[in-house]
Amino acid sequence: MNEATTGRNKPRGSYAKTGMKRAAILEAALAVFAKGGYRSGSLREMASHVGMSEAGLLHHFPNKSALLAAVLELRDEHAMEMVPFDSEDPLEPIRGLITLARYNASVPGVVELYCTLSAEGTSPDHPAHEYFVGRYDLTVSRLTHNFARCAERGILRPGMPPESAARGTVALMDGLQVQWLLDRDGVDMADELEVYLRTIVDLDA
Amino acid sequence: MNEATTGRNKPRGSYAKTGMKRAAILEAALAVFAKGGYRSGSLREMASHVGMSEAGLLHHFPNKSALLAAVLELRDEHAMEMVPFDSEDPLEPIRGLITLARYNASVPGVVELYCTLSAEGTSPDHPAHEYFVGRYDLTVSRLTHNFARCAERGILRPGMPPESAARGTVALMDGLQVQWLLDRDGVDMADELEVYLRTIVDLDA
DNA sequence: GTCTATATAGCGATAGAC
DNA sequence: GTCTATCGCTATATAGAC
Numbered sequence: 001m002n003e004a005t006t007g008r009n010k011p012r013g014s015y016a017k018t019g020m021k022r023a024a025i026l027e028a029a030l031a032v033f034a035k036g037g038y039r040s041g042s043l044r045e046m047a048s049h050v051g052m053s054e055a056g057l058l059h060h061f062p063n064k065s066a067l068l069a070a071v072l073e074l075r076d077e078h079a080m081e082m083v084p085f086d087s088e089d090p091l092e093p094i095r096g097l098i099t100l101a102r103y104n105a106s107v108p109g110v111v112e113l114y115c116t117l118s119a120e121g122t123s124p125d126h127p128a129h130e131y132f133v134g135r136y137d138l139t140v141s142r143l144t145h146n147f148a149r150c151a152e153r154g155i156l157r158p159g160m161p162p163e164s165a166a167r168g169t170v171a172l173m174d175g176l177q178v179q180w181l182l183d184r185d186g187v188d189m190a191d192e193l194e195v196y197l198r199t200i201v202d203l204d205a
Numbered sequence: 206m207n208e209a210t211t212g213r214n215k216p217r218g219s220y221a222k223t224g225m226k227r228a229a230i231l232e233a234a235l236a237v238f239a240k241g242g243y244r245s246g247s248l249r250e251m252a253s254h255v256g257m258s259e260a261g262l263l264h265h266f267p268n269k270s271a272l273l274a275a276v277l278e279l280r281d282e283h284a285m286e287m288v289p290f291d292s293e294d295p296l297e298p299i300r301g302l303i304t305l306a307r308y309n310a311s312v313p314g315v316v317e318l319y320c321t322l323s324a325e326g327t328s329p330d331h332p333a334h335e336y337f338v339g340r341y342d343l344t345v346s347r348l349t350h351n352f353a354r355c356a357e358r359g360i361l362r363p364g365m366p367p368e369s370a371a372r373g374t375v376a377l378m379d380g381l382q383v384q385w386l387l388d389r390d391g392v393d394m395a396d397e398l399e400v401y402l403r404t405i406v407d408l409d410a
Numbered sequence: 411g412t413c414t415a416t417a418t419a420g421c422g423a424t425a426g427a428c
Numbered sequence: 429g430t431c432t433a434t435c436g437c438t439a440t441a442t443a444g445a446c
Contacts, residue, residue, distance in 0.1 A: 018411085035328060039245045042439065054440080056412045064440070112327065119324035122317065122386035123240060133387050140384075157404065164400045167384060167392065174383055175376025179345075181327035182338050187372065195369045199362065199404050223429085247421065259422080261430045269422065 022060050024050050030071050034112035037120050038068055038127060065127035072117070072131055075110055085142050090149035091205065093142075094197060101173060102190035105180070115177045140166050147201070155202040165200050172196050227265050229255050235276050239317035242325050243273055243332060270332035277322070277336055280315055290347050295354035296410065298347075299402060306378060307395035310385070320382045345371045352406070360407040370405050377401050 028049035032041040043064060047054045061067040082103065083096035104111050121132040143166035150156040156165065173193060180187040197203060233254035237246040248269055252259045266272040287308065288301035309316050326337040348371035355361040361370065378398060385392040402408060 021411090036244070037242065037325060039241070043441090044439075053413060055414080055442080058441070059411060115327060116324045118383055119321045120242060122320060122383060136384060136387055160400070160404070164397055167381070167397055168377060168401055171380025171384060171397070172373060172376050173380065175379035176372070178323055178327060178379055179341060179372060179376060182341050192369055192372055192376070195365070196373055199365070226429090248423090249421075258431060260424080260432080263423070264429060 018060075021050075021052075025052075025057060025060055025067070026071055026074060029067050030075070030113060031109050033068060033071060034109040034116065037116040038065075039120070043067075068117075068127055069131065071113070072128060075113070076135070085146065090146050090153070091155075091201075091203060093146050094150075094201065094203065097169065097173070098190050098194050098197070101176075101193045104177070105189055108181070108184070111177050112181060115174070115181060118174065136170065139170055143169060150201055153205070155205040157200045160200050168200070169193075169197065223265075226255075226257075230257075230262055230265055230272070231276055231279060234272050235280070235318060236314050238273060238276060239314040239321065242321040243270075244325070248272075273322075273332055274336065276318070277333060280318070281340070290351065295351050295358070296360075296406075296408060298351050299355075299406065299408065302374065302378070303395050303399050303402070306381075306398045309382070310389075310394055313386070313389070316382050317386060320379070320386060323379065341375070344375055348374060355406055358410070360410040362405045365405050373405070374398075374402065 025046065028046045029041075032046045032049065035041065043054045043057060046067075047057045050057070061070065079100060082100045083093050085093050087093060117128055118132055120126055121128040123129060140163070144163045147156055147160075147162035147165040151160075151162055156162065173189070176187065176189045176192055180189050194203075230251065233251040234246075237251045237254065240246065248259045248262060251272075252262045255262070266275065284305060287305045288298050290298050292298060322333055323337055325331055326333040328334060345368070349368045352361055352365075352367035352370040356365075356367055361367065378394070381392065381394045381397055385394050399408075
């Protein structure tokens with residue numbers, strides 16, 4: 001690998017190597033933040049996880065909360081690929097949510113991260129508070145619009161307000177994550193989500 | 206107040222006074238744990254909240270996690286009074302959940318506590334892990350039994366497995382709490398819960 | 411770019427005076 | 429029953445050597 005591989009073109013040093021270090025740090029940070037939340041997750045543990053000192057780690061990220069932000073941003077992009085809100089068929093994003101739930105069961109660390117941090121982040125002085133406020137607002141409004149389109153086609157349960165369907169769907173996904181983390185064999189997040197969605201929308205239309 | 210007021214009968218000292226201190230400590234602990242979870246909530250802050258030193262506080266409780274356990278136990282008893290699982294009518298506990306959700310909106314600290322701690326508590330080495338495993342297991346099994354009784358009477362939505370109804374209800378309540386904490390004016394937990402419950406059960410039977 | 415060393419701060423818990 | 433004082437530990441972040 002060289003500079004060309006990274007897509008950048010800087011005069012010195014192997015940016016590929018640096019990029020890989022960054023990626024490794026993000027992965028370690030994800031695992032550590034996931035296990036104990038933001039406050040409890042220590043740079044020390046991430047550093048040892050990735051084979052560096054704390055100071056070495058803080059060369060790549062200015063501080064702890066910037067590292068958190070980078071982790072959240074990265075995972076968010078990845079998740080959104082599974083839920084095509086811009087599809088013409090309003091059922092596609094809904095089916096995507098089930099796909100996402102099934103995928104999530106294969107990455108417990110990510111589930112732990114979002115579960116712990118979204119709870120922590122309800123506190124207004126949390127480093128990720130604004131992130132979660134914005135994220136929920138966006139997700140609910142997108143889903144509301146999507147369920148409204150279902151209603152237009154007559155495949156949303158009569159009398160169900162689109163916003164309630166949206167908030168209910170998000171709430172159910174979040175709540176199922178807690179139950180799944182507490183009892184991974186006893187709960188199937190994707191199945192339970194599908195049961196719920198089928199009660200409010202005609203998935204086979 | 207004297208010993209008789211407390212219901213105990215010990216040779217020395219005013220137990221009423223001690224009992225009041227204990228209650229004050231529990232209240233402070235609830236607020237502090239609620240704001241930042243277990244790890245971030247410090248005995249120091251609770252102590253200053255209640256006008257005592259940390260050592261004075263630890264005279265009443267052996268350590269930090271015992272204090273957490275006491276808080277959880279106390280609030281649990283209180284909440285359970287609102288949900289009469291032993292009622293003959295299986296709709297009564299379900300209506301009780303809506304009452305509970307409405308009540309919860311008046312005690313944000315309690316909601317924050319459960320929200321933050323149930324997420325933290327998914328980690329196996331958390332002081333409250335066993336508590337939450339047991340609590341969810343019990344709640345889901347009670348609710349499953351209750352929805353099964355609804356099914357017998359033909360007021361549960363056809364094809365809806367009682368356990369899915371139970372897990373869905375618990376998940377929805379948990380998830381709505383997160384959304385409510387992030388946007389208290391935009392979300393009505395009790396209303397949304399009722400919308401959900403009405404889609405799976407005939408509440409007016 | 412990564413290290414060692416260190417500054418600064420907060421934590422839970424204990425010992426012992428009163 | 430409550431206090432002061434303190435121990436031992438962990439944390440983030442910075443300074444400067446290499």
